[in-house]
Amino acid sequence: MPPELREKAILEAAIGLARESGIAVLTVRTIAAAAGVTPALVAHYRPGMDAFVAEVFGAIVAAEREEVMASSPAVVGARARIAAIVDTLLDGDRDDVTLVWVQAWAAGARNDELGARVRLEMDAWQAALEELVAGGVAAGEIAPAHAQGAAWLLLAMVDGMNAHSLVKWAPDDRAGLARRALAAVLG
Structure with missing residues (x-):
């Protein structure tokens, strides 16, 4: 997946997760699970939580x-x-x-x-x-x-x-x- 699409997918996954359970659940791991990627990939695209x-x-x-x-x-x-x-x-x-x-x-x-x-x-x-x-x-x-x-x-x-x-x-x-x-x- 191209980097800009991967970054968009991570953002969309985080938005979906927050709408479902609130922003308190947003961690590198929960976002990675929602996006279907590794936590390291989330941290790469979003280094500052x-x-x-x-x-x-x-x-x-x-x-x-x-x-x-x-x-x-x-x-x-x-x-x-x-x-x-x-x-x-x-x-x-x-x-x-x-x-x-x-x-x-x-x-x-x-x-x-x-x-x-x-x-x-x-x-x-x-x-x-x-x-x-x-x-x-x-x-x-x-x-x-x-x-x-x-x-x-x-x-x-x-x-x-x-x-x-x-x-x-x-x-x-x-x-x-x-x-x-x-x-x-x-x-």
Whole structure:
């Protein structure tokens, strides 16, 4: 197999493994087993596991953000689009990505490269939501006084409810609760 395809296969195997079991299971040996190669080959292509774990995390969560943000443009109006994003993020179909996030927050405290990537991806989510809120302000749907901090509150609410759901401790209608809370924040 050509080197670029081998490297891609190793990355894809690591992404699949992380989506299945979280980033905490990513080791040279587990990735090698998932890719069907020797641990030495993984170490050859990815000599720094901290950087590789950060790359795998980034690939997973950036793909989710792109997918979620791209799925809502057909929805008319900033409020309706934000509600659609909340529904998507809290529908329970993304527990694999939630586990990756939760483990990355914890491991990022000791893995500087992962911590930097977590901050980068959190900033990207925050910026995307700020843009939606700003669009709502510009369209007169959201009062400027209510816009400040709305994206942060939305992220905190979604992240918290999703993290709670991993241990089966979340309201049955968490998307509805989040929409009601967001409506109160946005005025």
